[in-house]
Amino acid sequence: MDHFELRNGELHAEDVSLAAIARDVGTPVYVYSRATLTRHAKVFREALSALPKVHIAFAVKSNPNLAVLRLLASQGYGADVVSEGEMNRALAAGIPAEDVVFSGVGKTHAELTAAVRAGIGQFNLESEEEGVELAEIAASLGKTATCALRVNPNVDAKTHAKISTGKAENKFGVAYDLAADIYERLSALPGLHMRGLAVHIGSQISDLEPSRQAFGKMGVLMAAIRERGLSVTHMDLGGGLGVPYKAGEQLPTPADYGAMVAEATKGWDVTLMFEPGRVITGNSGVLVTEVVRVKQGVGHPWVVVDAAMNDLARPAMYDAWHDFAAVKPTGETMVANIVGPICESSDTFAMAREIDAVKAGDLAAFRTAGAYGATMANTYNSRALVPEVMVDGDRWAVVANRIEPAAILAAEQVPEWLD
Ligand code: LLP
Secondary structure (H helix, E strand, O other): OOOEEEEOOEEEEOOEEHHHHHHHHOOOEEEEEHHHHHHHHHHHHHHOOOOOOEEEEEEHHHOOOHHHHHHHHHOOOEEEEOOHHHHHHHHHOOOOHHHEEEOOOOOOHHHHHHHHHHOOOEEEEOOHHHHHHHHHHHHHOOOOEEEEEEEEOOOOOOOOHHHEOOOOOOOOOEEHHHHHHHHHHHHOOOOEEEEEEEOOOEOOEOOOHHHHHHHHHHHHHHHHHHHOOOOOOEEEOOOOEOOOOOOOOOOOOHHHHHHHHHHHOOOOOOEEEEOOOHHHHHHHEEEEEEEEEEEOOOOOOEEEEOOOOOOOOHHHHHOOOOOEEEOOOOOOEEEEEEEOOOOOOOOEEEEEEEEEOOOOOOEEEEOOOOOOOHHHOOOOOOOOEOOEEEEEOOEEEEEEOOEOHHHHHHOOOOOHHHO
């Protein structure tokens, strides 16, 4: 459920007309709904309420906007970060360092050092090598780094190959069969406090069975590690729950997910940790765009919009579907290809799709763009970095400015020896 609805024939974010925002801020622009974000944060937490001990760390990568992080901080969410930049955002938003989980396969020496200094709550180690390096850093600073070991369970999440992370051929985690030995060796290192295991098999997961299977394997591994006399008090089950991208699409709900987790983790006696991203932010945002022109083609007409793959990369990268809705629908429809202005054919949002009829100058919204939208934007073709707005009832604010191409140009220089 979200708060982007037609009112008096016009698409609104809560009580604010998207046309009013577009008029003031220009297009393309991301618009987030505070009420939707808050609702999703609550629904996800409630879905886990039957579990004994729970820690939820929002996956910052899905939407790192400072205002979004502040809102989730106020909902009691921690943060799952994958870079020093994300860590600093989470801390700047007021998320306590002890509620931050540092994930990622390539944390640098500098990042590990900064995170130890900041007192980050948990490092999810992706290799024995990383653990050894972290132990040295922590010991040299006279500190202890609290860690979980990320395990690759070799389970196919049955999602898009580019966002699948839990198969043996993926770069993430340590091999399942080696995990107990690595855990034991890392547990012996001064500077580290090994307290648990972590798993994350992929994103936009639409079938709960692979997760159930992966969690089952983690339970077996946990028991084997405990049998060695080692302690496991925390199990991080990652993120990954998918969201509907097409009107009417049915996916497992947070409640379905919570019930599956309760069943799969029965009797574990641990704090369960979660790293949801998309399920919180996905349906909380839209990308508002203006139709530049409608160009006749040999087949369907080309609806050329002023948003492009640099603003919303998901269709180009993962063939992802984003519903497209006119801000002032006429009731008429058309079958069209929707494309951006960038000079490559991957800048395509949809082909041969039945959409609200639009013409040059009309506004439209790509829906379910709150996760992996603005955060993956870039300035390809020397376009602006897309701005972001948050709506709260009948008020709204720009929460990230448009970065104009002139500002990016101003950060470049020509060395004098070129002339
Ligand atoms: N935890 C870890 C270790 C992750 O790698 C991810 C996402 C998450 C949590 C959050 O997953 P979520 O709940 O959002 O599914 N750019 C892609 C998605 C990449 C996901 C990367 N990892 C997309 O636009 O679909």
